[in-house]
Amino acid sequence: MAFDAGLLDWVAEAVEPMGNLTHRKMMGGATLYLDGTVFAILSSDGGLWFKADGESDAIWDAAGCERFAVEMNGRIASMNYRRAPDEVFDDADAMRHWAALGVEAGRRAPAKKPKVSRRAR
Incomplete structure (x- = not known):
């Protein structure tokens, strides 16, 4: 199953005043980026x-x-993502409020180390 493209369009419309929304597909879903x-x-x-x-x-x-949780190989894996409150699905101001919390958390996250290619080793 793929992610809901209509929901992606709604998020993009609602957060447009905050910056540029992009996404990357992953495991049937998508990771969302703001600027x-x-x-x-x-x-x-x-x-x-x-x-x-x-x-x-x-x-x-x-x-x-x-908190987001998924079963993988018989175990429950959790990531620090939180389910969006129901109000974000029909209120652009609410979407921007909660999205801003997500952006702030994203900015505080430690930078990922660049992958070293096998050839560079």
Whole structure:
């Protein structure tokens, strides 16, 4: 199953005043970037999940937004992304509010080390 392209269009429309939205497909879903910063994922089941971190977890918890979890090889794997509140699906201001939390968490995340090619070793 693929991610919901209509949802991607809605997110792009709602966050357009915040910057440039791009995405990269991954495992049937998509990773969303705002001006190059990872801030959300679209899951293949139609879910929207915003990036969170230790600094924003209390806000997400207070809103009752569950943490992203997936079963892999018989184990439950969790990532610090939080399910989007229902209000973001029909309120652009709410979308921007929660997306901004995701962008802030994305900006605070440590930079990934560049991959070293086998030839460079």
